[in-house]
Amino acid sequence: MMQVSGEAVYCDDMPFIDGELFLVLVTSPRAHARIISLDPTEALSMQGVCDVITAKDVPGENEFSYYEWPDRLMAGDEVLCVGYIVCAVVADTPEHAKKAAKKVKIIYEDIEPVILTIEDAIKHNSFFEPEKGLNYGDVDEAFKTADNILKGEIHIGGQEHFYMETQSIRVIPRTENQEIEIYAATQDPTYMQSLVAKALGIPSNRVSCHVKRIGGAFGGKIVKTAYIAAIAAVAAKKIKHPVRCILERGEDMLITGGRHPYLGKYKVGYMNDGRIVAADVGLYSNGGCSGTESVVIMEMSVLQTDVSYYTPNLKCYGKVCKTNLPSNLSFRGFGFPQCALITEVWIDEVASKCNLPAHQVRELNMYRKVITTPYKQVFDTTNLTRCWESCMERSAYHTRREDIKQFNIGNPWIKRGIALIPLKFPVAFSAAFQNQAAALVHIYCDGSVLVSHGGTEMGQGIHTKITQIASRELGIPISYIHICETSTTSVPNTISTAATVGTDVNGMAVKNACEKLLKRLEPISSKNPAGSWENWVSEAFFQRISLSATGYFRGYETYMDWEKGEGRPFEYSVYGAACSEVEVDCLTGDHKNIRTDIVMDTGCSINPAVDVGQVEGAFVQGIGLYTTEELKYSPGGSLLANGPGEYKIPSVSDIPREFNVSLLSSSQNPNAIYSSKGIGEAGLFLGSAVFFAIKDALSSVRKERGLSSTFTLNSPATPERIRMACGDKFTDMVTALHLALDLKFYCITVIDKPSLMREVAGQKQGLMLCSDLLLKKKKKKKTLEITAGSLSFRTLFI
Structure with a gap:
């Protein structure tokens, strides 16, 4: 009900704290380049600007690995893509921070090659190792027995997560013992806690991460969210003020990546x-x-x-x-x-x-x-x-x-x-350690129950299902049960809420905690079976029986041996x-x-x-x-x-x-x-x-139209691709134009029947086309043979 009424509070809805500052990321406009110099002088002189945070300000680790692949919070001397985080500007308002971010002067020197597509990577042999493979049966022998062989390929485009709530972080530095408090929209509060601790050079027990709810995630609020939190934490610790970082939609799409093409x-x-x-x-x-x-x-x-x-x-x-x-x-x-x-x-x-x-x-x-x-x-x-x-x-x-x-x-x-x-x-x-989960269940003296678990609520209803599980196990109405938030201070060492196992594993952990509590209450309830839940809880308290229990689920025994x-x-x-x-x-x-x-x-x-x-x-x-x-x-x-x-x-x-x-x-x-x-x-x-x-x-x-029903339709099937797959004289013209554009020449076509021709202009190329044009994709030197109906002619490229 809070969701649909608009009362649900998300990270950026949280009230501002006195002295809270705003962080804006400065990203690379180059795909692959060295950083020759970075000059923040003009940005620092602008109204409201407190500081510009660079890799040199990171007191702990700027380089780290997720799984085994190295990465950086902020660029050192090299950027690897457009949108690569170079530094960050901190100011008193988001507007001041944005204006100042544009004034950070960075000089780049391009590095070749720039590889953008899968085809480029194949050409340059640019891959992450190791290659993964699976071989079942005898494929080569089986091909010999087949009636037919089919060969082909298909491209599948990427996808933007496009969650409703963009990347959102609030970091509050405490005055004692280097403590840092984080409020974030993350699927993995433990990973965020760990990364922030490494970046600050402090133990994880000084960092607490809180997740009330997330406005959608779909896998996109694990890794990059933790990077942004770590940068914000570096700023908060250096300036000694709370820092908020909320990405705008364009920034979010530019920086965070998405589904793999x-x-x-x-x-x-x-x-x-x-x-x-x-x-x-x-x-x-x-x-x-x-x-x-x-x-x-x-x-x-x-x-x-x-x-x-x-x-x-x-x-x-x-x-x-x-x-x-x-x-x-x-x-x-x-x-x-x-x-x-x-x-x-x-x-x-x-x-x-x-x-x-x-x-x-x-x-x-x-x-x-x-x-x-x-x-x-x-x-x-x-x-x-x-x-x-x-x-x-x-x-x-x-x-x-x-x-x-x-x-x-x-x-x-x-x-x-x-x-x-x-x-x-x-x-x-597939890795067994990622299937474990823990939970904490408190029963209060009035009979109400507070449940904490390691899963994050991001619109998928995990809290609803966990509440149902606790209700069923304890035998009490759902109205008695409350889930406040997901927090590393309540449940440590959580796994990311992903891989469809959120309810599976966290539900088992909550069930385990509830079973422990029921076992403690069993002597009281068996003596007074007609008593109410509240009576049993009250009596347990007076008998000095613990009304708090941790639950744990070891998880599934999954593994994969790639060698075998x-x-x-x-x-x-x-x-x-x-x-x-x-x-x-x-x-x-x-x-x-x-x-x-x-x-x-x-x-x-x-x-x-x-x-x-x-x-x-x-x-x-x-x-x-x-x-x-x-x-x-x-x-x-x-x-x-x-x-x-x-x-x-x-x-x-x-x-x-x-x-x-x-x-x-x-x-x-x-x-x-x-x-x-x-x-x-x-x-x-x-x-x-x-x-x-x-x-x-x-x-x-x-x-x-007499065309083959076997054809390639790459994904996504946009209107342009659907229209081209229909196959008619108009799509033939477009195909011809694309071929001409790919040749990257100016061209002049000479023909004795101009009434048959129609002109289609490219940005830098011109090509005269007949309405029923068919191209023979056979290029000889600088000419292209073209057939239009019964007419044949040659196009000279100049």
């Missing part, structure tokens, strides 16, 4: 009936300028490349590209949405090559019953089949598919498409299926989401309303990833899509007109609390059902 290359052997016999898949991700979380994310992608399908012979390798972009980070799905789309693309193309319905090929190759994955972990996939069949029935898939065929016959410019996509999403941190190519990196899987129908305007490339039906296996749900909300939200975010959200960079590495005006997140009009979400009935999961399942991340990939429905609609229009 991927390039997938695949070679697939298949039989004429659509059965897959072998697949060799290469995954390349754009990690940015630091490895940070990228290699671990790639590990997950390699492990999950099988998705929902049995491939008897599978080889997969993953490489993380080192580029001059901000370090990309974890994002809801943690590598799964990229690798899963790549697999679904080649499944879809096999269906097209075999002239079979896509759902038939998916069904033919889908896992059934108890299976062994390529990394030799056993899963029972019965619920995968149940979700698939239930979704097919609830969506009336076959009937609507026939209706769509009839609709498309009568509509040359508007086409509809439908797709049914399965889901097998494995859950848990086997392990148990996950605890269980979430299963699901989605059916989406779209309508594509072939003249504009626009599409409408008509209907989506989702069936999701959530186990025995602790809170079905919360779970349905998570599935809906994840699905819509998946629509954004695969259809609308496109990050664009300048040739110099500057982010061009740096705000909602240039970056299109899904809006209310992108939500399917009819949206049905059902939870699979009679599902049990003995691996998690109360037989439930974590649901936060899994549903995002189901947004790809819209992507493949668009491809289905495009296949229809391409067949009408």
